[in-house]
Amino acid sequence: MASKTSLVPSDGEDIDAFHVRNTYALLEMSGVRGDGYEDGVERTRARVGDSRASQVQAQNAIADGTEKNRDLTQEEVRTLESVDRYGFFSTPSHDRLVLLPALPLQKRLAPSPAGPPAAPTSATSLSKLPVTTLPPKETTRIAKWNRMLEAEQRDSGANVQIWRVRPSKVPKYTERVYKGIPDCWRAAAWDNLLRRFSKTGAAETEELGKTYRDTLDRPSSYDIQIDLDVPRTIAGHIMFRTRYGAGQRSLFHVLHSFSLRCEDCGYVQGMGPIAATLLCYFDAERVYASLVRLHDAYDLHSIFLPGFPGLLEAIYVQERITEEMMPAVYAAFKKHMVSTTSYATKWYITLFANSVPFQTQLRLWDAFLLEGPDLFVAMAVAIVWAYRDHITATNANFETILSLLSSFFVPENEDALLFWIEKTLGDGPLRAKMTSWRKHWKQLVAEGKEGDVLL
Amino acid sequence: MSKQFQFKLVLLGESAVGKSSLVLRFVKDQFDDYRESTIGAAFLTQTVTLEHNTSVKFEIWDTAGQERYKSLAPMYYRNANCAVVVYDITQPASLEKARTWIRELQRQADPSIVIALCGNKGDLEARRQVSQEEAKKYADEEGLMWGETSAKSGDGVSDIFMAIAKKLPLTAPPPRAGASRNTPGRPAVDLNKQAAGDSNDPCAC
Numbered sequence: 006m007a008s009k010t011s012l013v014p015s016d017g018e019d020i021d022a023f024h025v026r027n028t029y030a031l032l033e034m035s036g037v038r039g040d041g042y043e044d045g046v047e048r049t050r051a052r053v054g055d056s057r058a059s060q061v062q063a064q065n066a067i068a069d070g071t072e073k074n075r076d077l078t079q080e081e082v083r084t085l086e087s088v089d090r091y092g093f094f095s096t097p098s099h100d101r102l103v104l105l106p107a108l109p110l111q112k113r114l115a116p117s118p119a120g121p122p123a124a125p126t127s128a129t130s131l132s133k134l135p136v137t138t139l140p141p142k143e144t145t146r147i148a149k150w151n152r153m154l155e156a157e158q159r160d161s162g163a164n165v166q167i168w169r170v171r172p173s174k175v176p177k178y179t180e181r182v183y184k185g186i187p188d189c190w191r192a193a194a195w196d197n198l199l200r201r202f203s204k205t206g207a208a209e210t211e212e213l214g215k216t217y218r219d220t221l222d223r224p225s226s227y228d229i230q231i232d233l234d235v236p237r238t239i240a241g242h243i244m245f246r247t248r249y250g251a252g253q254r255s256l257f258h259v260l261h262s263f264s265l266r267c268e269d270c271g272y273v274q275g276m277g278p279i280a281a282t283l284l285c286y287f288d289a290e291r292v293y294a295s296l297v298r299l300h301d302a303y304d305l306h307s308i309f310l311p312g313f314p315g316l317l318e319a320i321y322v323q324e325r326i327t328e329e330m331m332p333a334v335y336a337a338f339k340k341h342m343v344s345t346t347s348y349a350t351k352w353y354i355t356l357f358a359n360s361v362p363f364q365t366q367l368r369l370w371d372a373f374l375l376e377g378p379d380l381f382v383a384m385a386v387a388i389v390w391a392y393r394d395h396i397t398a399t400n401a402n403f404e405t406i407l408s409l410l411s412s413f414f415v416p417e418n419e420d421a422l423l424f425w426i427e428k429t430l431g432d433g434p435l436r437a438k439m440t441s442w443r444k445h446w447k448q449l450v451a452e453g454k455e456g457d458v459l460l
Numbered sequence: 461m462s463k464q465f466q467f468k469l470v471l472l473g474e475s476a477v478g479k480s481s482l483v484l485r486f487v488k489d490q491f492d493d494y495r496e497s498t499i500g501a502a503f504l505t506q507t508v509t510l511e512h513n514t515s516v517k518f519e520i521w522d523t524a525g526q527e528r529y530k531s532l533a534p535m536y537y538r539n540a541n542c543a544v545v546v547y548d549i550t551q552p553a554s555l556e557k558a559r560t561w562i563r564e565l566q567r568q569a570d571p572s573i574v575i576a577l578c579g580n581k582g583d584l585e586a587r588r589q590v591s592q593e594e595a596k597k598y599a600d601e602e603g604l605m606w607g608e609t610s611a612k613s614g615d616g617v618s619d620i621f622m623a624i625a626k627k628l629p630l631t632a633p634p635p636r637a638g639a640s641r642n643t644p645g646r647p648a649v650d651l652n653k654q655a656a657g658d659s660n661d662p663c664a665c
Contacts, residue, residue: 050476100488100504230526233476237494274475274497274526312531350500350532359496404519407503 018224025049025232029257032249036068042081045248089137096134097241099413104129107418109391110425119333120394126405150190168193183427186371192286198374203302213294220262227264227272239281255289263296270309278358316353320345321446323385333397341403344460348410383426462513469518470537473546474557475525478580481611483522498524508625516625542574542624549579550587575604582610
């Protein structure tokens, strides 16, 4: 990380921005007290007051070198015991939790008429998120993945740096990714999928790691905004709990360096949850390399560009599928003037972080890293498909439809959802249409004719 | 006989001034210290009751504060009946940003829009950088409603929404569902064209 004991402001760097960058750099060396257990002390988001008391408080929150040797308190032990398998010590609260029912997903996507007029306008709501449990087949799947992946490259200490799929197992790979990558294999598999899809390898990973380190010491005009967003990203996760703790520092540094990667994209709110999810599996350097691959190969570039052209393209494709397969739903959207951007923007910009349970998000990302951006269009269509009867009900209106689609979706059966998506994207003719609709949208934009096309 | 009126309300303001927290307090009477940043915009509703069996239902569009999302804002404030423009009393720059939003609303939004300027984070009095006098003077000059709130403590939150509800014209008949719906989502809405039933929709293929 930052190698100097104190940074100096760069030419023209805003003094508050420098304060932010310097604070993270200094705390990277000292660490903070109670990392993972305490909330920590704010130093940048609202500048620390001048009072003696607040200065003492800030000083006391710096780690004093005994952090790693001391015994844990009873309360800290209880915190660790309460952490779920993904690192959440408390279940984040979400407004409007609704069940994404499994039954409609048993029917494959096909042209369908309107549902019963008397259908209810809302879905089953839930009072809290279900507890995350080990998928029943995880253990047998781990054994299969142990046989499927093999070391491709090791470091000088013989630790595996890069994994590859055994040639004899390649035909099984896609199917197994859709069934859910065992969590202990996720880091290896995601890295493999990212390299595969972006057609880049170990050399690029190394090069990107160097770029990451080099850009840590450069100022970014986005530092203040990034700092505002870091402590409010991925609520309830132990790694990101403590202000300026290791997780928050990594998140800041990754977003800082990534904001300098593409001049046109810079930093956009929405990158935070994506980087935080990756940080649950990779170190900061590898997260940076992964973000660059998502940006370059998975076209997050056009999602994040000013005006969000990639978002509008995805929405165009989503609307064409809806129009073709669920004409009554499309007509209902039109009648009630529900624009797709008003509920789906968040889906595409955060890659479904904060719209589905973390475990479901991971399953979607498994498939996304395999399939590319079409995955999230298929997921968006799956949601609309699952709720189609609510949308076409006689009593449905602007508010019922928009409230429903702005919900936090808890799949009744994750496997059924992923299977539906797999079948949808595996439909060759539909997939070809998706490609041509993307082209068509680009053409409309090029000709300046996209103005009235979207709902 | 009870009457219900429905109005579209948009929240605007710089990132992290507390727009979503204000809405969360108003709609659910809750508060999170670190609320996740809003992406695009969030849609919520809340109803307040006035005297004489009259209630006002707010359709609330809580927008994202980051500059990059500014391009999406017009579709949320277009046709809005009221706007709450929020600043943070500890951040003078956020009042500047609020002024920019207000100028934009005055130029681009419906001329009858009711605008309230709202200084949030009133619980951080010790770190106050924007005086009440300064903000109030500006609001008076521009003919805006003004108030200070603390989404954290709840102070002033329902007051500001209630004040807006009282100021909205309750003479017009309540809007019917669907027909007169003001919706975000289309760039450059031509109301005449909409009234004509989208007859020249280029997508009528």
